[in-house]
Amino acid sequence: MDKKEIVSMLEEISSLLDLKGEDKFKISAYSRAARSISQSTDDVVSLIREGEAKKIPGVGEALSKKLTEFVETGRLTFLEELRSSLPEGLPQLFNIHGLGPNKVRTLYEQLDVKSIAELEYACKENRLVTLKGFGQKTQDKVLDEIARFKENSEYRLLDVIHETAASIASLLDKLSGVERYEFTGSYRRRREVIHDIDCVIKFKSGERDKLFAALGKLKGVKEVRETQNDLVSLVWENGIPVEFIIVNKAEYPLAVLHSSGSKEFFAHLKEYASTRGYTLGMRELKRGRDKINFDSEEEIFGQIGLQYIPPELREDGDAVVAAAKGNIPELVTEEDIRGIFHVHTNWSDGAEPLDRMVAAASKLGLSYFGLSDHSKSAFYANGLDEKRLKEQGRLVDEMNKGLKDFFVFKGSEVDILADGKLDYSDAVLKTLDFSVGSVHSKLSMKKDEATKRLTAALKNPYMTFLGHMTGRLLLGRSGYELDMDEIIKTAARNRKIIEINANPHRLDIDWRFIKRAKEAGVRFSINPDAHSKEGLADYRYGVSIARKGWLTKEDLLNTMSLEEVKKFLKNAKS
DNA sequence: GCCGTTTTCGGCCCGACTGTTTTCAGTCG
Numbered sequence: 215m216d217k218k219e220i221v222s223m224l225e226e227i228s229s230l231l232d233l234k235g236e237d238k239f240k241i242s243a244y245s246r247a248a249r250s251i252s253q254s255t256d257d258v259v260s261l262i263r264e265g266e267a268k269k270i271p272g273v274g275e276a277l278s279k280k281l282t283e284f285v286e287t288g289r290l291t292f293l294e295e296l297r298s299s300l301p302e303g304l305p306q307l308f309n310i311h312g313l314g315p316n317k318v319r320t321l322y323e324q325l326d327v328k329s330i331a332e333l334e335y336a337c338k339e340n341r342l343v344t345l346k347g348f349g350q351k352t353q354d355k356v357l358d359e360i361a362r363f364k365e366n367s368e369y370r371l372l373d374v375i376h377e378t379a380a381s382i383a384s385l386l387d388k389l390s391g392v393e394r395y396e397f398t399g400s401y402r403r404r405r406e407v408i409h410d411i412d413c414v415i416k417f418k419s420g421e422r423d424k425l426f427a428a429l430g431k432l433k434g435v436k437e438v439r440e441t442q443n444d445l446v447s448l449v450w451e452n453g454i455p456v457e458f459i460i461v462n463k464a465e466y467p468l469a470v471l472h473s474s475g476s477k478e479f480f481a482h483l484k485e486y487a488s489t490r491g492y493t494l495g496m497r498e499l500k501r502g503r504d505k506i507n508f509d510s511e512e513e514i515f516g517q518i519g520l521q522y523i524p525p526e527l528r529e530d531g532d533a534v535v536a537a538a539k540g541n542i543p544e545l546v547t548e549e550d551i552r553g554i555f556h557v558h559t560n561w562s563d564g565a566e567p568l569d570r571m572v573a574a575a576s577k578l579g580l581s582y583f584g585l586s587d588h589s590k591s592a593f594y595a596n597g598l599d600e601k602r603l604k605e606q607g608r609l610v611d612e613m614n615k616g617l618k619d620f621f622v623f624k625g626s627e628v629d630i631l632a633d634g635k636l637d638y639s640d641a642v643l644k645t646l647d648f649s650v651g652s653v654h655s656k657l658s659m660k661k662d663e664a665t666k667r668l669t670a671a672l673k674n675p676y677m678t679f680l681g682h683m684t685g686r687l688l689l690g691r692s693g694y695e696l697d698m699d700e701i702i703k704t705a706a707r708n709r710k711i712i713e714i715n716a717n718p719h720r721l722d723i724d725w726r727f728i729k730r731a732k733e734a735g736v737r738f739s740i741n742p743d744a745h746s747k748e749g750l751a752d753y754r755y756g757v758s759i760a761r762k763g764w765l766t767k768e769d770l771l772n773t774m775s776l777e778e779v780k781k782f783l784k785n786a787k788s
Numbered sequence: 789g790c791c792g793t794t795t796t797c798g799g800c801c802c803g804a805c806t807g808t809t810t811t812c813a814g815t816c817g
Contacts (some may be wrong), residue, residue, distance in 0.1 A: 239800055243789040274790050312806090314815050349808060417789090594801045594817080652816070
């Protein structure tokens with residue numbers, strides 16, 4: 215039993231109660247408890263076992279009993295009864311953007327819709343338009359969203375894949391018959407969303423067949439899809455497809471190269487190789503009839519006359535063109551990051567007090583961070599009014615005096631209001647070291663208005679970073695539309711820093727956009743948008759996105775030393 | 789279902805947006 219199971223149990227109850235139309239405050243009590251437990255730094259399971267569940271904020275008498283039952287027996291009668299009172303597929307419908315509890319209930323009660331498949335059928339038969347509260351537009355939108363859901367539901371965020379890959383790695387490390395292995399595919403390229411995990415394995419001579427059999431029996435395998443030639447195709451217990459490609463020593467480097475790049479990239483590579491008189495295949499490289507041997511990917515690139523191309527860049531032909539000219543830059547690495555911005559504490563909606571965040575960041579080897587709790591308009595996040603902001607500033611000053619190898623910059627994640635103004639006056643913003651301008655209320659879907667709002671904010675000298683901007687481009691939520699070129703132009707002209715939001719659940723920024731902005735001369739910062747100690751380390755995901763955007767150390771603010779950053783931020787305000 | 793230096797009962801984060809209405813309900817962040 216772990217924390218995650220408890221959290222998902224509570225979340226499930228919450229959404230089932232929602233479907234039943236229960237009291238909304240009761241519903242939110244469950245989701246509040248789930249959030250509280252997932253953010254808790256205590257050993258929640260032990261706490262519950264010891265009968266101390268009520269010490270968890272948001273857990274009272276009733277929940278305490280349920281949690282105890284769940285932890286002790288692994289089951290919860292209440293949840294089981296709740297489940298059996300509703301059709302199994304119904305909660306699925308929540309995945310369709312725009313459908314909430316009331317609409318789903320209407321669909322079930324009036325049309326007997328119990329699953330996404332049935333919903334799609336009902337739309338196609340034009341049955342939604344007859345329902346009260348529904349109309350043509352809603353039906354069209356539901357159909358669109360179903361299509362989007364189908365397209366995206368098979369993709370997972372990078373951090374989820376990362377976790378699964380790590381557990382696979384620990385199993386492979388112990389498996390005899392494995393000489394070497396490398397995760398390849400879009401995971402190695404560090405895409406933000408990933409469909410499956412690919413892994414190339416070099417087998418120990420003579421142990422090929424044994425290895426084939428062993429892979430299908432790994433702990434964590436849910437299903438063996440197929441085994442043929444050099445491929446073992448599995449489904450992992452969490453539903454993620456995993457493909458192992460098993461090759462010999464001679465094939466290994468090219469198999470890794472082939473499996474790591476996108477199809478488009480490999481086609482460009484192949485074409486380039488042929489102009490140099492080589493035939494590049496999936497498993498062998500030939501010059502005329504002669505097979506060429508090599509021990510590493512580096513040697514293959516060298517052989518066909520290309521500079522080494524880091525995996526993150528192996529998306530399209532651009533990297534091949536650049537490598538031919540020797541123009542692949544030295545990309546930023548995790549070690550280059552000296553500090554981070556966009557950090558929350560429990561003054562607004564973070565989980566930890568400031569001192570614990572400082573200690574955790576320091577432990578990660580960082581030498582500064584920028585504190586940015588929410589501004590006053592973000593009531594839902596307990597945003598700071600001017601008075602509390604000032605008070606927090608005093609706390610930071612006091613703390614900085616006592617710190618030897620760490621520095622906290624005073625800042626705010628300041629809301630960009632509907633008219634493009636910021637949530638604090640210039641006089642207040644002036645007292646801060648920096649600010650991250652963010653839009654929280656929904657941006658109007660109208661492209662012109664949304665762009666106008668952001669460009670107005672970009673012109674404010676007291677907004678340092680443009681945060682949260684391209685919004686939910688991924689995983690099925692259509693973001694707001696913006697005129698990106700206009701944003702880039704204005705950001706460059708006003709010397710703004712664009713934040714690379716490294717929170718793996720947000721991933722607000724697309725590397726294609728980063729590349730365009732870089733070319734326009736915009737500078738970036740990797741900001742983790744950390745709400746907990748664990749969240750601080752998310753800057754690592756930001757590094758991989760930065761690399762995909764071809765960023766070097768020079769393109770980032772937070773590769774600067776503390777003294778340089780201080781100077782930079784001071785100049786930025788003047 | 790939780791919680792209390794206003795309260796053991798009566799509140800609970802709130803505003804924007806969309807599409808459906810003919811003055812508002814539902815959903816989202």
